[in-house]
Amino acid sequence: MEYQTLKTDVLILGSGGAGLFAALHACRANPELDVTIAVKGLLGKCGCTRMVQGGYNVALSPGDSIERHFMDTIIGGKWLPDQAMAMRLCETAVIRVQELENELGCFFDRNEDGSLHHKAFAGQTFDRTVHKGDLTGIEIISRLMEQVRAQRVQLMEEHRAIALVPSRDGDALAGVLMIDMRSGEFRLVQAKTVLMATGGGPTMYRYHTPSGDKSMDGLAMALRLGLGLRDMEMVQFHPTGLLAGRDTRMTGTVLEEGLRGAGGFLLDGNGERFMKSYDDDAERATRDIVSRAIYAEMREGRTTPNGGVYIAMSHLGADVVAQKFPGMVKRCADCGFDLAGGRVEVVPTAHYLMGGVVVTPDTRTSLAGLFVAGEDAGGAHGANRLGGNGVANSTVFGGIAGDEMAAQASLQNFWIDPDTSLIEAAIEQTMTPYLQAVGDINSIRDRLLDVMWDGVGVLRDANGIRQAQTELASLKTELMATGLGDDNRVFNLSWHDWLNLQSLIEVSEIIAAAALSRENSRGAHYREDYPEAGGLDESYFTIARVDREALQVERQPVEFSIVKPGESLLEND
Amino acid sequence: MVELRLYMAQRATAAIMAPLVLLHLGVMIYAIQGGLSADEILARTRGSLFWGGTYGLFVIAVSVHAAIGLRNILREWFRLRGPVLSVLCWLCGAGLLVAGLRAVVAVVGTP
Amino acid sequence: MADSVEDSITVSVWRGGARGGDFQDFQVPQQPSQTILDVITWIQRHLDASLSYRFACRVGMCGSCAMMVNGIPRWTCRTHVNKVMVDNRLTIEPLRNLPVIKDLACDMGEFFEKWRQAEGHFQGSSSRDETVAAISPKSSQRQAANAAIECINCAICYASCDVVTWNRDYLGPAALNRAWSLQNDQRDCARDERLKVVASDAGCHQCHSQQGCSTYCPNELNPTASIAGLKRMSVHWFMDQKNRQRHG
């Protein structure tokens, strides 16, 4: 099949916090460079950075310190984070927030005296989360988007990356193959440097929070090239996703953490509070504990009509609730629920993937020319991400990637020749659904969501994971034999649904394999057959990869390069 | 910045006309009382500097104001642009001004 | 599936592309929790796999999913079917005032191009190495900036404005609303240049206060008020300039 070939110096995949920051930094580092952003949706309007509600962690307030932010990140991550990355995150967050405010025009909430307001966020020993009401992501991404649009950046909107194309010898990245979703045509963009910032996105679970465009495409592409992914068993669940039935896209979307913090109750199907029997902090316990408790209640069958539990706020006074959480109350009301005065059904929901491509703190990978930042990159969060460290991570490392890529692209005056056989193969692969008999893609999606939710979800054990693996394998075979019954490639969402499923199944297999391999319980990963955390000193992380069609998971010891378990960088501790 | 100037002219003339129209409405309602006759009207206006000034000002203002208003309508509803639009707009304004001033002379001037 | 006709909704969906198109009817089962986006998703998943539309966040944050629902521009992911359905019927079309790509997806290029033209981006004078400016949230300028800031660039206002329809150059409510927010940002140092664009022939003076923008903005922003602010600001600026010229 025909494809068009374009050339650029710096190619960025994705327009979340990581992608947009990379573009701005690359332009600034060398205004002569051709910088191109290719993104699956519209610039800045897709992805999860826009959906950030809580805020951005940064050690800027008097009395706080980078060391304290770092220690919170390490302890929150159950000693699994890559310490050099975590440190880089905490240090650079300070500069990023100032950059966002002073250069890009974000305006975060202020105290009366005009200084930045820092709010409390779970798992942190200091109030360090800057925010713009509870719509922080909109402020950050809108400002970034405007700045990028004001630059000479080449935009390829609604272009979906489908393959990272290496050189013939496989030593370096030559470019990226993509589909122009509006026309259905294929395009190869050759680039001196490529940033993958497609933002992970655990949308293979029955209940999930990320935006609809996120389907692990980046990680699937990396796997196909043989790159290693770390911490893939670490999928963070948010305890309170909205539950409104199977056929609505509202299901799974986040109901704010603050609702529990403010004193909201969780009730089982009979209207009884249950959190007290799981944790002394009851509803105020941390995300992982509450998620596990709800999941356990659901398994016991003490559920609401749609199979979840209730969150109830009305005992705090409907007016108070409406005043304190206007956005949440309005959102629920738009969808037909009375959050302030009634009960709303909730369920744990897959929120964030801590795992990702193995990278260095300057966002380089083992493949020359490929950089990875944001949710696609593993290492900064370890077993658990602190609320507020997600957007910090994508903006910090996105900016670093932009600087690094510009430096490298400026020195290189040639493009590498791509491996054309791989391009042909990738196109053929992508066209599979047009050659198969019509089938039921939706049933495959439904089953995938259930398999992952039941087998590799909030609570896991070896049997469940193995069963899930078997089912994933058969789903994969089934997908390959399922067609669209239509030969139109123009803005064909069903084709992209098919491709999404392909990425999701491939990465699901990795999550399952990594989950099976970790025989202890840390952070987001809980094995009922291995409930202990294991010795902190012997902490290891998993690296999974596909080698000639075979899945491999290895364990690597965590390097305590900055601080060891039992130690602290803080004097008082 | 043509549009800014036109905007300002239209709003300024509106502000000028506002009290005049109020006065006009008031006088009409007061004076009409079951019908008007030419004598009644002209007795009030003939030779009056006040009415002459008032009506004169109104006519100038309304010519500007309405010409700009019609220009907007021609532009938006009839998609006219460029010289055609300008010429029509000037014609409207000039037409109103001439007809209006003639009327002022008629009712205020002493024959 | 629906048991009876009462349980189903008759949905007329506009199908076609840049060269035109027509309505196609579908029967979609009704559900207790169902947004317009869900209705469209149902059609694509179960009735006609070739239906094109756009969405991303599904919670009213990204502004990708706006369409005309029964003739009114709305965010479809946050519009419950019960709120807008009349006699179990719905009509769904792509957003007005923008070129259609296919079916319900339109090209937002010109919308963002106007945002750019209106200098809808911040230009500061301090750098990433300096501390964040101390600005009281109580200051009236900051309050004006904040009142206009939570825009998700959904183009619902743009679709509701007839001036946009009648005058293709008009920058439109969203871009002007953004410009107003920036004009009130004490940290911004491009306010003069921005005002020049805003006061230009495609700018704020084209607005006739139809107020569809403020009526339908899903975030309850008020572009009409922002544009009124710009009109005042540009008149003052014009007078100042004249005065300055006169006094040398």
Added chain:
Amino acid sequence: MKAHRKQPLYFAFLLHRLSGLGMAFFLPFHFYVLGLALEGNAALDRFLHWSELPLVKFAEFGLVFLLALHFFGGLRLLALENLPWSKRQKNYAAVALAAAFFVACGYLLRAI
């Protein structure tokens, strides 16, 4: 009429535009009539006599209504553009309409 236009403030815009347009058409005629005075009181009187007809009376009511409508609507717009924002735009539009009706009725009652 397109559904997105069916909201009170669009009607207010439309009324303002149509009343302005209506007056712009009527005004030259009005000026012409007054100009008749140049030809002497009798000519004007002939016209005023004609204007005693009920239908013409009613048309006059319409014109006063247009003027009042545009006047109050115009004040509303000047306030909207130049005074601090008020949330009660729909109320103001309704008041402008009511006031115009009131004034025009007052005129009609006095005229008959």
